[in-house]
Amino acid sequence: MSAVAPARFTDPAVFGRVAVLLGGPGSEREVSLDSGRGVLDALRARGIDAQPVDGVPALAEAIVAGRFDRVFNILHGGDGENGVLQGLLQAFGVPCTGSGVLGSALTMDKIRTKQVWASAGLPTPRFERLPRGADLRAAAAALGYPVFVKPACEGSSVGVFRVLNEAALAPAIEFAAAYDGELLMEQMVRGDELTVGILGDVALPSIRIVPAGEWYDYHAKYVADDTQYLCPGLTGDAEAEIAALALAAFRAAGCHGWGRVDVMRDVERGFQLIEINTAPGMTSHSLVPKAAAQLGIDYADLCWRVLEATLPMEEAAR
Template sequence: MSRKIAVLFGGNSPEREISLKSGKAILNALVKLGINAIGIDPINFPLLYLKKYGFKKIFISLHGKGGEDGTVQGILDYLNIPYTGSGLLSSAITMNKFITKTLWREYGLPVVYPYFLLNKKKFIKSNYLKIEKKILKFKLPIFIKPNCNGSSLGISKVNHLDNLFDAIKKAFIYSEDILIEKYIKGEEYTVGILDKKILPPIKIEYSSSFYNYQAKYYLNTTKYFCPSGLNKNKEKELEKIVLNAWNVVKCNTWGRIDIILDENKNFQLLEINTIPGMTSQSLYPIAAKKAGLSFYDLVIKILNLTK
């Protein structure tokens, strides 16, 4: 019998629904390739039993909290079972948008600026007018995002001060800390990284006011362009920025970086995703296909890159 592989999906993060879809697509591909793979939802299975049940490798398809933040990576390191994707430290860093942006900025990489972090407890105790004053220095519109969450859940674009308080409350549902940053108008791109190389960039066009959860997963008005339409020089510049951003936070195997080309034609890094979606609508498999990798090729390559 071949080595037993566990595909972890589901979990209890707000991104559970997407994780289930991604994980099932990965599991189906592995099974069709004749691999002895079993799907496991950590809600129903204690992860400390993975070794006891003879699993030799783990394909992590958990999105968000508990999956991308170093928690499951720490458990698997403790059990000494190899797994896909970035390790504990990189996962913990990149799940935290504020820390990631601060590190990138420290290394001279372009990030959307200004931004600041707001803590739930401090917000309750502090003077709301002080925060309002700080935000007005940015000039509206601004973005308010949960600091440790993915899939654009809890994100708001605030155009008017009247909507500020509600946007802050909404973001705090998903995270104890929220990131408040300047809104940058421009063209959005997402770039997949696979085995230290970048996949063809994808340009994203959407009809919503920003690339939100609905635009990502449900609206058929969202358009993806691969090839991205960037000229050779701009694509080279993008590749350099993305690989530097990837290496600074010491990520490995596979992941995705979102970036915006502002109105002055300068790239600004947005965020990083260490376990990209692998659903039928996900961008990572689209980019891999453009690079000549079928979904089956992609899944097996990620699995074989496991340390």
């Protein structure tokens, strides 16, 4: 199991005034608000001067007014994870948790992320890019059932369809007709569903997700209390292999700071990379806190460490 170095700082004053960015107008608003409340309470409990800010426009106004020194980004999806926020803050010289413009923008787009992984020789299920108006039946026939259909740039299992055969494709076709963005169709992997949190240069212990239903949908993620989270999800060589793969996938996509890499273990093809989340959930059901706890890092300490990454290493010597 990987070791995590001790926190570099003990004085909350080193962080200055911290904006906890949450909410926003997107489809993941409620999850983000829930995550943000947890982060805000944890930072304040550690003595950090932290204030909530709802959405990027409100944050931009506050940054222009000079009200914050750094940002803890827990705005899931949309401008919180697509590089817009990161570019804005970079232009103003305000540090922000998580990945920068490149890693955020790339991994928000599942199709382009998979293209990068494929070019780097990293394993990911076969897929088809579906621009607006694409023929879903033809794409599914080319890939072979069963398949998943999902928006290329959404999260939290929003708009995801599990399609076992052609007769079950109708809801996805109806959704596609009304959806403005690109869709991703990928071969469904049959096997264990796993996720690996990343904290700095360390892969946290894997988590194997066992939903009570047939698959890990929005309800299983955020509502149900009967989803099982087994941590570590693997042992021995398999755990070492998935940790190395997750770190390689994270770095190939230009990510840094913290995040979460979702992986499936196919019964025949082994580990298959699914996607990266650069602002993972921090709710009571969320996975990165569960994995960090296995290394003795509680929720408040995790928030501290994520925020600590916004301070340059040389600060520790001051």
